[in-house]
Amino acid sequence: MSAQVRWVDGLKFVATSGSGHAVVMDGDGAANAPSPMEMVLMAAGSCSSVDVVSILQKAKQKVRTVEVKLDGQRAEGTPAVFTDIHMTFVIYGHDVSENHVERAVKLSADKYCSVSIMLGKSVNISHSYEIINEA
Structure with missing residues (x-):
């Protein structure tokens, strides 16, 4: 690369x-x-989203779209590194299983997302999710 x-x-x-x-x-x-730091935050969200979408598709979940809202907290002073990042996944679809969403987010965080796993060596990264079941 x-x-x-x-x-x-x-x-x-x-x-x-x-x-x-x-x-x-x-x-x-x-x-x-x-900014470069915004790009890092967006890279973590993008990487995790790729995993979550892929896992949910493989589980044949009826997902219309996935958004991830990221909140990054930075250290005071220089270097202003990230200290905490929280990712909230919002899953829109029909009859989406909470178990599948929870599993997808956990697999991304623990096994697949290279960006988040790399950042997690020095940043406290947390996750949550919300499911919007559409009619």
């Missing part, structure tokens, strides 16, 4: 993944794009 980050101007940078996808980041208070 590889990536490249190129300075644009001010504190704005363009990161390009080895697979050729680009994303803009802004180190100036996230005025023009997500």
Whole structure:
């Protein structure tokens, strides 16, 4: 896996993944794009969401969409690392089983999500979920 980050101007940078996808980041208070720390938070949510969706699909759950709301707390001072991250998964669908959702979130947290598991070595990561059963 590889990536490249190129300075644009001010504190704005363009990161390009080895697979050729680009994303803009802004180190100036996230005025023009997500900050690098916001990207870390979003990466954790994206990685976990991939797992949860995949596991629920394999369990043949009738899921319409999945959202994850992330709340990250950072240390005072420098470096302002994450100290706590809470992920709330909101699952929308029809007759979605709570047991399957609980299992999917736990498997992501404990076994599959590389980003969260890596961050969990130094950050307190917690999870919750809500199921919105649609008619």
